[in-house]
Amino acid sequence: MLNFPRWKIILISLIALLGILTAVPNFLSDEQLDQYPDFLPDKQVTLGLDLQGGVHLLMEVDLTEVKKEKLASKRGDIRDALKKNNIAQRSSIRNNTIHVNLTDKSQTEQALSVIDDTVEMIGASLTGSGVPDIEVERGVGGAIVVKLTEEGLIRRSDDVVTQSIEVIRRRIDGMGTTEPNIQKQGVGRILVQVPGFDDPQKLKNIIGRTAKLSFQLVNAAIGIQDRVPPGYERFPMAESERRPGLPDSIVVSKRKILTGENLVDAGLSYDQDNRPVVSFRFDRKGGIRFADVTRKNVNRQFAIILDGVVISAPNIQSPILGGSGIITGNFTVDSASELGLLLRAGALPAKLTVVEERTVGPDLGSDNIEAGKIAAIIGLLAVMVYIILSYGAFGVVTNFALIINIALIFGLLSTLGATLTMPGVAGIVLTIGMAVDANVLIFERVREEFRLGKNALSALDAGYDKAFSTIIDANVTTFIAALILFQFGSGPVKGFAVTLAIGIATSMFTAVSLSRMIISTWARKRRPTTLKI
Amino acid sequence: MLLKLVPEKTDVKFINYRKIAYLFSFLSIIVAFGLYFNKGLNFGIDFEGGIMVEIGTETPADIGRIRSAMSSLKMGDVKVQEFGDPRDVLIRLEHQEGLTVDQVVEKIREILPSAIDGEISYRRTETVGSTVSGELIEDGIMAVFFAISAVLVYIWFRFEWQFGMGAVVALVHDVILTIGMFSFTGLEFNLSTIAAILTIVGYSLNDTVVVYDRIRENLRKFRKMPMSELLNLSINETLSRTVMTSVTTLIALAALFFLGGEGIHGFAAAMIWGIFVGTYSSIFIASPILLWVELQREPNTTPQAGMEVYPPKKS
Numbered sequence: 103m104l105n106f107p108r109w110k111i112i113l114i115s116l117i118a119l120l121g122i123l124t125a126v127p128n129f130l131s132d133e134q135l136d137q138y139p140d141f142l143p144d145k146q147v148t149l150g151l152d153l154q155g156g157v158h159l160l161m162e163v164d165l166t167e168v169k170k171e172k173l174a175s176k177r178g179d180i181r182d183a184l185k186k187n188n189i190a191q192r193s194s195i196r197n198n199t200i201h202v203n204l205t206d207k208s209q210t211e212q213a214l215s216v217i218d219d220t221v222e223m224i225g226a227s228l229t230g231s232g233v234p235d236i237e238v239e240r241g242v243g244g245a246i247v248v249k250l251t252e253e254g255l256i257r258r259s260d261d262v263v264t265q266s267i268e269v270i271r272r273r274i275d276g277m278g279t280t281e282p283n284i285q286k287q288g289v290g291r292i293l294v295q296v297p298g299f300d301d302p303q304k305l306k307n308i309i310g311r312t313a314k315l316s317f318q319l320v321n322a323a324i325g326i327q328d329r330v331p332p333g334y335e336r337f338p339m340a341e342s343e344r345r346p347g348l349p350d351s352i353v354v355s356k357r358k359i360l361t362g363e364n365l366v367d368a369g370l371s372y373d374q375d376n377r378p379v380v381s382f383r384f385d386r387k388g389g390i391r392f393a394d395v396t397r398k399n400v401n402r403q404f405a406i407i408l409d410g411v412v413i414s415a416p417n418i419q420s421p422i423l424g425g426s427g428i429i430t431g432n433f434t435v436d437s438a439s440e441l442g443l444l445l446r447a448g449a450l451p452a453k454l455t456v457v458e459e460r461t462v463g464p465d466l467g468s469d470n471i472e473a474g475k476i477a478a479i480i481g482l483l484a485v486m487v488y489i490i491l492s493y494g495a496f497g498v499v500t501n502f503a504l505i506i507n508i509a510l511i512f513g514l515l516s517t518l519g520a521t522l523t524m525p526g527v528a529g530i531v532l533t534i535g536m537a538v539d540a541n542v543l544i545f546e547r548v549r550e551e552f553r554l555g556k557n558a559l560s561a562l563d564a565g566y567d568k569a570f571s572t573i574i575d576a577n578v579t580t581f582i583a584a585l586i587l588f589q590f591g592s593g594p595v596k597g598f599a600v601t602l603a604i605g606i607a608t609s610m611f612t613a614v615s616l617s618r619m620i621i622s623t624w625a626r627k628r629r630p631t632t633l634k635i
Numbered sequence: 636m637l638l639k640l641v642p643e644k645t646d647v648k649f650i651n652y653r654k655i656a657y658l659f660s661f662l663s664i665i666v667a668f669g670l671y672f673n674k675g676l677n678f679g680i681d682f683e684g685g686i687m688v689e690i691g692t693e694t695p696a697d698i699g700r701i702r703s704a705m706s707s708l709k710m711g712d713v714k715v716q717e718f719g720d721p722r723d724v725l726i727r728l729e730h731q732e733g734l735t736v737d738q739v740v741e742k743i744r745e746i747l748p749s750a751i752d753g754e755i756s757y758r759r760t761e762t763v764g765s766t767v768s769g770e771l772i773e774d775g776i777m778a779v780f781f782a783i784s785a786v787l788v789y790i791w792f793r794f795e796w797q798f799g800m801g802a803v804v805a806l807v808h809d810v811i812l813t814i815g816m817f818s819f820t821g822l823e824f825n826l827s828t829i830a831a832i833l834t835i836v837g838y839s840l841n842d843t844v845v846v847y848d849r850i851r852e853n854l855r856k857f858r859k860m861p862m863s864e865l866l867n868l869s870i871n872e873t874l875s876r877t878v879m880t881s882v883t884t885l886i887a888l889a890a891l892f893f894l895g896g897e898g899i900h901g902f903a904a905a906m907i908w909g910i911f912v913g914t915y916s917s918i919f920i921a922s923p924i925l926l927w928v929e930l931q932r933e934p935n936t937t938p939q940a941g942m943e944v945y946p947p948k949k950s
Binding site: 152160300302303306456457458459460461462463465466469470473474476477478480481482484485488489491492493494524525527528531532534535536538539542543546549550553568571572575576577578579580582583584586587589590591592595598599602634635 | 637638639643689691736737756757758759760761762763764766767771774775777778781782785786789790793826827829830833834836837838840841844845848849852872873875876879880882883884885886887888889890891893894895896898899902903906
C-alpha cells in the first residue's frame, strides 16, 4: 500500500479539490457570490419547500370527465359515419359503452366495417403504430357495442396531463414568481411546487380553474320555466350578474361562435367609466367570424360563458369588426387581471382536482434551516472530538476525510441539481455518523493485526486490505436500502434517499482512497515502527 | 492515552446468553404486537388523510381555549396539540363532508383569533386526500418489503443462504420492535418514519454484515473450533468496531434529536432506537441463529483474492 502511484494521488486530490470548489458557493452569501470569479462553479443546492417555504400541490385529472367527453365525441363520429353510408341507427351511452342499434339488422356487417374505420390510433408515431382508441364487438340482440380501450384512455390521460402542464406553466410564468417545478406523476397526476409562495388559495385560483371560454348566441324567447329544446342549453348567470326581476339562467344555442382558442391576447383594461374590464383580441380567423356573426345578429344578445357560468351577456348594438372587444362584469382590478392571465394562457383540457396540498410558511422554512445547521455543526464537532480521542493522529486524518466528505456531498448535490430537504439534512447528519464507520473498520483491523505481532507497515497494509471487502458489503447493503427508498419514497423522503446514497458513495471514496493515500504517504516518509492507534 | 470504550481483548460469552436473548426478544415482539393491535399507531395525515394546520402565536398559546373554539365549529374529532414549543400549535382534523379543504381552512382562520391573543402566523397547512394516503401506505409497505428482499438476495449471493436467513430474521425483528416503539410512545407515524425504518434496516444490516464477514473469515481459519466458540470469537473481535460506530452515529443522532427542530424529532427518535435494536439483534439474534442451520465449513470453491485456500476436507 505504500506505493501509491502518482496518477492515483493526482486523481484523488483532484476529486477532493473539485468537491471543495463545487461546495463552496453554498457557504457564501449572495453578495459574495456576485463577486465570485466567473470560471468557478457557482451553483448552490436547491432547497426543498420545507426549507424555503412554498406551496406543493398534487392535482389529479378528472378521468371520468375525460371518458365522458371521449364517449360523446366518439358517438357523434360513429353516427356521422353511419349516416354517410345510409345506415339508419339509434345509439345510447350506458356504463361507459356506446350501444348502437341498427334499424335494419342486415346491415350489421357493413356497419361494423364503417365503425372500424372510425378507429383512431392513439400515440402513433414513426416508431410505433399506437393503440386503438375503441374496441368494437357484437352485443346481445344484434346491437353493436363500442368500448373505449384501457390503453387508449391511459394515452389520452397522458396527453391531457402533458397539455395541462403546458397550460399551468404558462399561467404560473404569467404570475412572475420564482421557478416552479411542474411535473407528471404516475397516471393522470400533476405535481406543482412553487417555492417562496405561501398563498395556496391564490395558486389554486390560477391553476385550478379550467378557464373554458365560449361565445354563444342567446335565445331570449325561451323562458326560465320552459323546456330547453334540442340544440340549445341552459347556463346559470354569474352571481355578480344577477339582477332582481331578471332570470338567473339563460338559454343559448349549442353552436359556439368562438372559443377561448381563438384569443391571441387578453388582459386588464378600463372602460369609459374607469371600471376594470378584461380586454381581448381574436386571431384573424376569429375576428372575421365574429364580425360576420355580429353583423347578422344586431340587436340580439350573446353570452360569454366561462366554465359553465355566464359572466356577461351583452347586446350586439352594432357589428363588432375590429377583432377585439372587452368583457364587462363585476370585476376588481385583481380578478380582471387574473382572468386576463387565464385567457392568455389557455384553457385546461380537463378539470383538475387537488388531492394533496402542503404549504410551508417562509418563517418555518428558515427555522428548519437554522435548526438543521446547528444540529449538523454540533453533531460534526462532537463526532470529531470523539474520533480524535479514540484514534489520536489517525483520528485527525479521519476528520480531514470527513470534512472532505461533507464538501463532496454538498458539491454533488449542487452539481446534480438535487433538492435538499429537512430529511435530507438528517441524511447528512446520519452520514457524518456512519461515514466514520469505514475508517473505524480499517483502524480496528490495523490494531488487531498490529497486536498479532506484525510490524507497523504490514499491519497498516493488512488492515486496509482485509477491511475492504467488509466495507464493500456493509455499504452496498445500506446503498440498496437508499435506492429502494428513492424508488418508493415521495417528496421529502426522496431527498433523504438522495443524500444518503450520495453520502455512502462519497464516504467510501474518502475513507478508502483519500485517508489511505494520506496515511500511506506519511508511512512511507516516516517509516514508523510502532502505531499509536 | 487514547480513549477505548472496549478493552483490547474481550471474551464475553455472548452466545451462551442466547436463550435469554431469544426469550427477551420473543416477549418484546409479543408486547409490540399487543400494543399495535390494542393501541395502534398515531398515524400522521400522510397515511390517514385529513387536514393539518400549524400555527405560530406571539405568546404561549392556551391549548384548551383553542380546542373549545375548534369544537364550536362542529367538525368532528379535532386534535389540538403543542408542537415542540408553547407558541407552536398543531391542529388536525378529518376531511369534512360537503366542505372543500379551502372552506375548512377559511373557517379555522375565522375562529382562531377568538382563542388566541395577538398575531397568528400560519406556518404550514397540509391536506392529503384519502386515495393518496392509501397509496402512500402501499408504497411504504412495498419499500420495506423490497428492501428486505433485496438484502436477502445480496447476502445470499455474497455469503450462503443461511446467513441471508439470519440477517432477514434479525431485520424483521428490528422492524417489528421499531413499530412497537412507535405504538408505545405515540410518536407520529408518517412518511419520514418509513424513511427511518428503512435506514434502520440499512444500519442493522451493516452491523450484521460486519459480524458475518468475520464469522466467514474465522470459519476458514479455525476449521475445528466448535461453532458457538467461533461465533463468540467473531463477535468479540468486532466488538470494538461495533461500539465505536454505534457511538459516533448516536452522537450525530443526539445532535439531531435535541437541536434539529420538531419536524425531525420523530425521525431522530426512531433512528436512536434503531441503533440500539440493530446492534443488539446482530449480536444476539443474527449470529446465534447460525447455530440452528448447518453451515458449510468447506471453503468457498471460488478462491478470493488475498485469501488462502485449503484443500477440501472429507467429513
